[in-house]
Amino acid sequence: MKARVYVTLKNGVLDPQGxxxxxxxxxxxxxxxxxxRQGKLIELDLSESDPEQARSHxxxxxxxxxxxxxxENYTIELAD
Numbered sequence: 001m002k003a004r005v006y007v008t009l010k011n012g013v014l015d016p017q018g019x020x021x022x023x024x025x026x027x028x029x030x031x032x033x034x035x036x037r038q039g040k041l042i043e044l045d046l047s048e049s050d051p052e053q054a055r056s057h058x059x060x061x062x063x064x065x066x067x068x069x070x071x072e073n074y075t076i077e078l079a080d
Contacts, residue, residue, distance in 0.1 A: 001046045003058045004077040007067045008039035042066055051078050 009015050015037050022036040044061075048054040058076050067074040 001048055001051070001054050002079045003044040003046055003054060004079075005042040005044070005058060005062060005066055006039060006075045006077075007042065007062075007072050008037060008074075010071055010073055013071045054078055 009018075018036040018038040021038060022033060025033050025036070044058065046054050046057070048057060055076055055078060058078075062074045062076070063069060
């Protein structure tokens with residue numbers, strides 16, 4: 001089973017990388033971009049075959065290591 005974890009900053013948390021991307025896009029003449037929020041994607045190959053167990057294990061990984069839950073949100077997607 002494969003898992004994808006999307007980690008993004010919570011609303012209200014300053015995103016300097018997103019701001020730098022926003023300014024760079026403007027400098028490259030890409031107009032109409034009002035705000036950029038940057039995040040990360042983590043892909044995991046799991047030996048677990050039960051989706052409920054897989055989701056539980058990946059959530060534990062996120063809580064302990066993959067995301068700083070004080071300032072970041074995460075979303076988990078599972079696929080066979």
